[in-house]
Amino acid sequence: MTLRALIIDDEKNNRENLNQLLTKYCPQVSIIGLAGSVDEAYQLIQKEDPDLIFLDIKMPEKNGFELLEMLPKINFEVIVVTAYDQYAIKAIKYCALDYLLKPINYLELIQAVNNASKSIHNKKENLQLKMLVENLRTQNKPDKIALPSFDKVDFYKIEEIVRCESENNYTHFYLKSLSKITISKTLKEIEELLAFHDFIRVHQSHLINKNHIMSFLKHDGGYFVMADKSEIPISRNRKQEILKLLNLK
């Protein structure tokens, strides 16, 4: 199956470079257009109804996110391509969207295109992008997070997350509903993502939502009993700091 794709970037060299890389490494992608601005891209999308767009964020006049906001319905996949934009990357991570960094590593490009082709079969509304647009629109910190599992992406309210536990480069999410979701991201990445959401790293392998702490047990160096009845140990080295943070000391 061929993926009909658009490349949106304000710099000509970047458009051509990506075009060449796709031709060389991703034969299943056929480029149906190159756009140098958001307005140009908007016209092309309306006209061509693409399966996939490669979208640069930082562009003069309107940025990549504004294009997404302009569209009434997003029924295509987006791979964000950015040079260096921490804020944009964070926003993308919340929605578990794919992104590429410039200069493009062709291995990552192949990976991202493969991921996109999996979800393009059904031309449904792209919920991850919808969420991204919503998040960008509200300006508040997002209240939901997208957790991609093996074959699908689910959205969860951040306040419903009781705690996260690491297992190597995987992270288990334990929810209020007592369900458990495992995703392929390190706890460190999750911690950075949830840093402004009342989450505290209390241990090398535990990140907890402080709103779901039921009690604090002092035995054996201290434990938090969480809403899901789990007992979470506190790091000895960070104990004072953590208790202070929670006004327990």
Add this chain to the structure above:
Amino acid sequence: MNSQPYSKDNKFKKPIEKSLQQVDKEYYENKKELDLAKDSLSQSFYQMRLYDIFFNDLIEKHSLIRAYLYQFHKNLEQAREKARKLYAYLDNLELKEEYLVSSSFVSFLDYYLEYINRIATGKDIPTYLTDKNFHLANGLFEDEVLKFYLYQKLNYGLESASLYPEVKSFFHLFIQRFPNTVEAHALWPIYNKHKNLTAGQKAPTFTLYNYNGNSLNSNHLKGKVIIATTELNKTETFNKLKEKFPDDLCFAYIENLDYRSSKLDTVLFEYEVFPDIDWPEFSIYTFTKSSNTIIIDKYGNLVDFSGYNKNTKYLIEKLAIEPYSKLKTTKILLEKYSKWINFILTFLFAFFIAFFSARLIKLRKQKTRQAFLQSELKAIRSQLNPHFLFNALSSIQNFITNTNIETANKHLTQFATLMRQVLDFSQKETVSLEEEMQFLTNYLELEALRYEFKFQVSAQKGMDIYNLEMPSVLLQPFVENAIVHAMSILGKKGKLSIDFLEKENQIIVTITDNGPGIPANPDQGFGLKSCTERIELLNSQQKENIKLQIVSPIVNMQQGTQIILNIPKKY
């Protein structure tokens, strides 16, 4: 109390004075003569002892010994003779009555000291409790004798109404000389009573008994001046005072079992107190001659316990006239000390102002310093050697020139990733071990393009590299150092390895190279300074306690450098 009788050998230290050595010498030389003398002396002492026991006349006995010793002073030769006999007698003296032994022996030792003093100084020096006498006795007597003597002296000396400074000093000398002995423990409470009781203090509470058999706590007598006394011969004066101030005075008789008198005026003395039981703090004073009257004012303060004298009457009158009000205690205090209170309050206020402003200034300083350190750390983190940057780009250019596009592409993205990591890490205080290893691998791969050395970045098996954390870009300067000073020289022969280990609460990183090692006097460009500076900065923020160890050359290898870092685990 030590009651061991004085016995023959070694009880005296070898006397310093020649004359005394003489005495001792003569004692051993003329045993026969001495035996005779002993017989006659012991007879008289025996008689004296009987006299002591049956007539309880201690003064007589003392004066007898004093009479002997008086002779010492008059005629030295004769005195020696007498002394010899006295020692001889005392050597064999079997004294069964404890009290007798102690008092007569102490008296003897007193005279003995007087005698030595006279020989040494030609003056009569009384054996009071003075430092001088302490040192003299210390020089003359064997430990046990000394302890016994001093204890007896102090036991008596401390039980007087006032604690004279020289007695105090004598006591402390004793405590120093014989710490933690039974005697020292026995003397402390007596000494402490002195310390606790001074005029103007709150008097301890005690129980008074009236003659109907009812008891009363002294607290209930607030508003009355309490005169507790053993003075029965002053009854007339007391009665007059009582008539004059019937509601203001309360006389209590201090029960003294020895002198319980039928003359006791039970109208005057409404109450009696039993000093040993009810009044332990006072018992010590009530049995000494000088302190037979204790006066407590209407507010329960101890006014006087120096004994009855001609001023006592006026003192009682003065105290009786003084009106009593419950509020007065605090009012008087306030009036009396208002100046002081004002002063103290002002001082405290000034102190607090000074303290808090100093603290504020300190806090602000700390904050600025913290911010400064933080920025400094950030600056260090985001630093990459420009030499490296442009040389890396140059290496990539070389691949392009040689149309090795894939390799060029690979290294270009690697270079980009490295740049990104440096920028990212500069924002973070800590990174995961995996991130740091990735970063180092990227860096080393690019450097290896230039010098073609071999390298390895590895972690101990089973180490949780995704979740263990360490300060970001901590290792890069060390690695760069190894490249500049070892890999650049060795080229293809160069080997560099970075190993991560986990041990107890620490992450141990070892950076090993096979270079020539660090010269004995590394020049400034050697880069170690900037490496250690970073660690010092981190440690001074008290967030870390990183230990650095540099081994160069590596033991048993005559070459190579090993950098070992102990980094405390974050979690």
